[in-house]
Amino acid sequence: MIKFAKFVLLPAIIAVAIVVSVFFMLKPEYQKNELIIAVNDGNDQVVYSVELAQSVNELRTGLMDRESLDENSGMLFDLGAFKENVSMWMKNTKIALDMLFIDEDGMIYWIFENAEPESTKLIIPPYPAHAVLEVNGGDAAKKNIRIGDVVKHKWFKSAAKNEPVQDAVDSEPVQNADDANDVAADEVSEEQSSDNTPAAETENDETSNEKAGSLD
Secondary structure, eight states, rough: OOOHHHHHHHHHHHHHHEEEEHHHHOOOEEEEEEEEEEEEETTTTEEEEEEOOOSSSHHTTTTTTTSSSOOOOEEEEEETOOOOOOOOOOOTTOOOOEEEEEEEEEEEEEEEEEEOTTTTOOOOSSOOSSEEEETTHHHHHHOOOOOOOOETTTTTEEEEEEEEOOOOOOSSOOOOOOHHHHHHHHHOOTOOOOOOOOOOOOOOOOOOOOOEEEOO
């Protein structure tokens, strides 16, 4: 019996070793970036070190099978290529998470707090997200992160707003409207003037389908 058991167990051990090896070979190697969230009306900021989920494999794997997530760490999911609404879930995810849904301007427009570990319940935002940031459960409340806060990262238009604004006229600050008219008359000639007003961005009111796929 003992020899037979050993004979049976040997192929099983080899099979497990192969599965484990394949798992580590296929396990995504995420890039890492710094991400900043402006909170308290922009007066304070929260800094995270985030892993970037971009490929199909990375998006599907997410934070599955993690035993823990370091403080001030998270994972940022790139959903910009999806035209339809993408749902999230917690299948095979062992740690509670807060999910921050972000539009292309970097604004947090929806927050799902303390997503239940291992749950297969679909988490569907009110409209498609440009990205989703997953952080430790309770972080949103702990760090005072709210809807309307702005995320600054290269994936969002808000990143361009980090640059300091240059004054158009190198002079003393204008105190009133009459002074402003005087400065404009002195500094800008009719030939040099141009309309630099940016085109207004239109808001997309269309609602996409409820689900394009399930991500972790």
